[in-house]
Amino acid sequence: MRRSITVFPELTDTEVSAIMETRKQYARAFNMSAECLINNSSTSKRFLHKVQYERIKEECPTLPTGLIQCARDVAVEAVKTWNAKRTKLKQKKPKKAERMKRPSMKEKCTMRYDVRTITLRGSQLTFSTCGRRIKTIISIPWFFTERYSPSEGWKLKGANIGIDRKGRVFVNLIYECPDSINENRGGKIVGLDRGIYNIVTTSDGVHYGAKDARRVKRKYNHVRSQLQEKGTRSAKRRLKALSGCEKRFVHDQNHCISRKLADTDDVSVYVLEDLSSMNMLRLKGKSSRTMRKWISNWSYSDLEFKLTYKCQMNGIRVETVDARYTSQKCSVCRTIDKASRKGNRYTCRHCGSRMHADTNAAINIRDNYITRVMQSGQAAVNQPHGWSATGRPETEPVGQTLTSKPSVLY
Ligand SMILES: [Zn+2]
Numbered sequence: 001m002r003r004s005i006t007v008f009p010e011l012t013d014t015e016v017s018a019i020m021e022t023r024k025q026y027a028r029a030f031n032m033s034a035e036c037l038i039n040n041s042s043t044s045k046r047f048l049h050k051v052q053y054e055r056i057k058e059e060c061p062t063l064p065t066g067l068i069q070c071a072r073d074v075a076v077e078a079v080k081t082w083n084a085k086r087t088k089l090k091q092k093k094p095k096k097a098e099r100m101k102r103p104s105m106k107e108k109c110t111m112r113y114d115v116r117t118i119t120l121r122g123s124q125l126t127f128s129t130c131g132r133r134i135k136t137i138i139s140i141p142w143f144f145t146e147r148y149s150p151s152e153g154w155k156l157k158g159a160n161i162g163i164d165r166k167g168r169v170f171v172n173l174i175y176e177c178p179d180s181i182n183e184n185r186g187g188k189i190v191g192l193d194r195g196i197y198n199i200v201t202t203s204d205g206v207h208y209g210a211k212d213a214r215r216v217k218r219k220y221n222h223v224r225s226q227l228q229e230k231g232t233r234s235a236k237r238r239l240k241a242l243s244g245c246e247k248r249f250v251h252d253q254n255h256c257i258s259r260k261l262a263d264t265d266d267v268s269v270y271v272l273e274d275l276s277s278m279n280m281l282r283l284k285g286k287s288s289r290t291m292r293k294w295i296s297n298w299s300y301s302d303l304e305f306k307l308t309y310k311c312q313m314n315g316i317r318v319e320t321v322d323a324r325y326t327s328q329k330c331s332v333c334r335t336i337d338k339a340s341r342k343g344n345r346y347t348c349r350h351c352g353s354r355m356h357a358d359t360n361a362a363i364n365i366r367d368n369y370i371t372r373v374m375q376s377g378q379a380a381v382n383q384p385h386g387w388s389a390t391g392r393p394e395t396e397p398v399g400q401t402l403t404s405k406p407s408v409l410y
């Protein structure tokens with residue numbers, strides 16, 4: 001598990017220009033490494049070092065060796081991701097895959113440092129640049145030092161150093177801690193349905209409403225359309241400020257909801273629908289224009305991201321499942337019938353059960369996950385001896401749910 005803290009050290013002008021020069025050479029080292037890897041179709045650090053180290057040293061004479069190694073490591077990772085993306089794309093669109101842009105770094109990049117090139121002793125931070133090693137005093141807020149204390153296994157893993165749009169030098173300290181200290185805890189499996197009218201609905205029937213958010217969004221949409229019509233320079237300025245306001249509001253909302261969910265006791269797994277697949281597109285195609293507008297600027301993935309990292313800290317897992325038919329299926333008798341859903345009510349036309357449509361979907365999402373785990377669990381049982389059937393943590397919480405809620409499963 002990794003966490004980061006951003007600090008803004010106070011530096012002199014010469015130090016800032018040294019960082020700028022370092023950044024330039026770092027980008028060059030990265031580009032040379034990436035180019036070499038792709039041309040030789042390799043992703044080996046050793047190979048790269050053998051072939052390219054001397055040349056990089058010539059091109060970037062003052063860049064410290066430690067930073068060349070950092071740039072090389074980043075390049076290897078970038079090329080690996082690029083390769084994976086390309087192979088995936090090749091199957092579907094071979095022409096597009098040929099034209100795919102190679103990984104490259106601009107001069108205004110953010111540099112990655114590792115423990116060899118950055119050190120933090122107390123509040124004294126030192127890191128290497130093209131010139132001298134820069135020594136500076138930083139202040140980290142106490143709640144961070146308390147939370148990421150070495151006694152709990154947290155270690156400084158490295159840092160990202162760059163210059164932001166305002167011209168400030170920022171240091172993004174990265175702390176790492178082995179996952180094992182937050183072992184899986186016992187508890188139930190809860191399905192979460194994300195929607196427009198309720199941001200999140202749990203399978204226990206708790207709604208986290210979007211009434212406020214919708215009101216604020218509507219207001220912003222209205223003001224925005226008026227300003228866009230005006231089109232003057234001050235209107236454009238106002239629009240920019242407005243987009244910031246709206247973003248902060250949504251972020252705050254997502255932070256509050258994910259915090260509440262992550263702090264809920266007796267939960268071991270949260271199950272979300274996998275919205276990255278076709279589901280969203282299908283929704284977009286069939287719904288009205290206003291609906292599409294709502295969907296397009298709703299921040300599903302942001303909520304998922306915030307929930308995931310908060311849950312990680314509390315030992316809760318976040319899983320995703322196939323989302324197909326979760327809103328049309330009856331969670332009691334499992335019949336799929338589109339006509340059963342009317343607005344936010346779900347009244348099954350076959351077994352007559354009634355509930356909130358979002359709760360119904362959340363239960364379906366949870367059950368989809370349970371079914372999946374049971375199937376994979378059975379597959380593991382059927383494996384020959386010595387297969388890692390015992391090493392699966394999933395099997396335990398499912399057993400608990402099975403005994404406590406048999407009616408849902410059968
Ligand atoms: Zn039914």
